[in-house]
Amino acid sequence: MVKTKAARNGPPKPVTIGIDIGSVSSRAFIYGAPDGLEIPVNNKSYQILKSSGRYLTGDFSSSGYPFDDRGPVYLGEDTSPDRQVVSLKYGPYVLVNTSDSLLQEYLLVGPLMERRHDVKFRDRLRRGLEDLFRVIEARVKEICKRERLQIVEIALTIPAQWTLVFEDLYRNIVADVFKCPSSNIFFCTETEALANFLLTDHLEDLGEDGCHHEVILLLDFGGHSANGCMFEVIQGEDGESSFFQIGKSFGVGGGSEQWEYAIGERCTQLFMDGHPAAMTFQRRQNCLDQFNRKKANLGPGFEASVRFSIDDEGVPWFLTVKKEDIDKCWEQAYCGPLKVASDSIAQVAKLDAVYHCCPLVVVAGGSGRHGTLRQRLTEMCKRANLREPFFIDDLNSTYGTSNIARGAAYAIGNRLTTARFFERGAAIGIQMRQGIRNPNALWDNTAKFLTSTDRQKPQTFNATGRDEFQLVCDPVFSTRVNKEDENRLYYTKCYNLLYLGKLAGGKWCFVLTLEGEGDNMWLVVNRSRKPFKRKSRWTDVRTDRLPLYFDAGANCVHVGVRGRSLKELDLQLPELAGEEYEEYYEQIAAADEGEGGEDDSQQHVERQLQQGTEEKRETMTTVWVGGRTTVSESEELQRAKLAPLTPTTESKAEFQAMAALARRAKPAGSLRNLERVDPLEPRRRKTPPMMSAFQNRDHLGTRPKDED
Known part of the structure; x- marks a missing residue:
């Protein structure tokens, strides 16, 4: 109630x-x-x-x-x-x-x-x-x-x-x-707000009996623009559900307002051509009001022209906009939204073969009520072998015009702290896209577990120099993991957290640690590499201390600081590509020549783990704000988060001194393709029914990992 x-x-x-x-x-x-x-x-x-x-x-x-x-x-x-x-x-x-x-x-x-x-x-x-x-x-x-x-x-x-x-x-x-x-x-x-509303109050209305895995494409056709997002809904064995974004939110200008504006321009032209008086703002607005009352039955698919009555000093004066002009204005106004809809429907149809899901297109917005638009969207879905689209106007929703405002209030009012997000079972892992024997350039369908709030596991793996890596996050990993899968994250249940790029050839060790509490948390990433040499040693390549924040609208944790761009933060993970990247490889390979000594991998992992746990620090204060307990940052902490981030283990000079054989410690990762993603958590007012996270994937599938 x-x-x-x-x-x-x-x-x-x-x-x-x-x-x-x-x-x-x-x-x-x-x-x-x-x-x-x-x-x-x-x-x-x-x-x-x-x-x-x-x-x-x-x-x-x-x-x-x-x-x-x-x-x-x-x-x-x-x-x-x-x-x-x-x-x-x-x-x-x-x-x-x-x-x-x-x-x-x-x-x-x-x-x-x-x-x-x-x-x-x-x-x-x-x-x-x-x-x-x-x-x-x-x-x-x-x-x-x-x-x-x-x-x-x-x-x-x-x-x-x-x-x-x-x-x-x-x-x-x-x-x-x-x-x-x-x-x-x-x-x-x-669209984030609308998704919060739908998946909090009307998830059952969107589902299909017997379908435990859905991909939903949400298209919102407003008068100002058309926006959309695609997300994945997974029904768990316990009845709980999660949903994840596939790709990123998108939008384009166009809709009923631009159609109306174009009709107003046509009326002005016709009036000026046939009448000596000026087309005043009042006369133009009167035409637009008449058009607005009739537009539901105008446009492609309808056989009507429209006749406007304009008052000329007490004498009615009429002008007619022909059907051809009305249709042309409609096509121009809806060209962008229809192109976006067509492309996204084609994309969601491809996901059915990859994830064995039940794709559904959900349509919202005032412009989405037009009969011609509905017909074309239905035809697009039919050609793509999808179900007929679901129109939100068919829902029995109270306060219907306030759905987006209500969804925004849900998203912010129910938001979690960064710490609480991880306490509820989130885990981070590392995923590979192999650069060899991978003609379709697909990511592995599982990721190695690295860290959560209750445990961490250092991971060692080989990189050829052509493989790409990224950190991924499963928001509810701990709530469904069994003993067999405790060190494995399934990518279809994750979203992308941080793109690391290509790592230089050799054996790598990653140790991740979560620091802080409340809304003041960091992800400490320790990366070490041992070259493919018979006598080589582990080298501490770098340690990055990356700030984390909980995106209240998207309802998921990201790397960075709320309200600031990643470029502004200067995370010191520059993109390496082309000749510059190859030059970096050569520099590392040259530094590897002549290395000697042995270092046991397990001992190195234990040292890395100990180093990560020793760097915990107290950063929080608690104050009373607005009638609720709120975690706030000290001035020192604010300066630390807003200042350019640099490796915490050593400066460049110290690193060069430590690397006796002139090893250059340039970062091997990048932030390429790290876009703003839009995860959501649909929740009921008392007990959240599910955890959710939007997934920013730049592909349409994953591949089984090579066993060899």
Whole structure:
């Protein structure tokens, strides 16, 4: 049962608010874990644009008027027909340094970009965004006062294409409006939020009887853009489930708003060609409102043109947009989303043969309601021998327009600390993609276990110099492992944690250690190599102390620091490729010449293990923040995490002194192909039904490991 009331006595209850800024309207949702308090933040205004049918009563308008200074930029649900209007969701494209390639996907930003160098215009645009959030904040504040709630975390949704600069803009605005510390503001992509909602509340509706292993492709067709992600759902023997992303989240501009914009341009052209008066903003908006009411039965597959009535000083004036023009505008607006859908459906179909899964395409979003789009998606699935797509509109879901805001609140409100993620059974292993006798370039289907919270196992293995390696993580390894598999991770149940690249030829030893607690944890990676020489010794190639963070939106641990790019962190694991890589091999091989002495592998492993456990250190303090106990970082710890990371065992000079035979200690790994991944953990309000992690794989299969 969904609870919508909080206790009226006692201290305020800490809750999370999810906010989804849409292109037409915006929604907010309050969620309180662990008892499942849920309150939709409804707009009290009833002056919704009922005549245009654009959105439901309860949503907040996303429209603004930044092009002139004749009044406020944000009017809420009121309108100003004689002023030029635009969705405030397009404001960030002007306020940040957006790439040209991204701008080309959005026709509606054209009028905004023409004035991007106008300081006053930019100020009005930002003020409009601030006022939109202020209206939401005022309504949230009213609810919190009545229900005795305290907002301690804010979850914001963004399109998959938006980068950190977009997050910084939103974070600064929301922190100022809500008077909330920036550290308590989190982000997740719109598809991450939607997946949290679906797999928390409607997993049973998506499943197929007898199918214990599914791959689900989620496609969200919004008015502003189309976004998607692909993830894998595994039903465990105990009834629990896990799901993992395959690939990375994706998005492209296009949808019903661009279709409507193109129709508006066509109406303007027809009116100017046949009428001496100007096409005012009011006349244009009137045409668009008429089109919006009729568009469900327009476009490819429908035989209708559309006739618009325009008031000309009390006298009706008509213009007609032909079916050919309507269809052309539709195809242009949906070209990008349909291409992305076609490619991803073809990809998910291939996974059936690899993982013996039951692929399912799930479709969401307002633009996804159009009959022609539904028909084409159904045909794509049929050609790929997949089930018919599942349309979220068919779900019996309360507060339907708030699903993304609700999913964001679920993701942030139920998030784990980094330590808790590992305490629940996560384990890290190392996986190989063999460079010899591997014509299809497939990764091995198992990885060697390296570490978890309750144990660690140093692993030694041979590398030819052509093999690639990566660290992978199984989020629930300890909960399902048996004695036979205690040192083996199955890749279909893992996600990629860190790409290491090609390792130089020789015998390698890896020892991994987890340090810290709470949200302040590091992964210490000790790597040693013994060349393929009859008389050679183990050499401490390097030790990396890598920060870990829990991505609240993706609900999984990654390498790095939240809110900062990996390039900015300077992890000192540069990519080695081509001639530079071969030169590095030659340098190591030259340094190996003449090595003597023997060193027992087991003794070396024990020394490595002892070294890793001796480097534990206390790093945490506990403070009281926002009505809950929170782990915070000391200033010294913050400086350590934000400073460029360097090997902890020795500096370059010390290493050269230790390597008497001029061995050069360049790192053998890389961060190539390490993209942001989108793991999720679908959870119920009281007891999480599953652990989840998104998997960032750049292939469509794995291969059995050669026994020899």
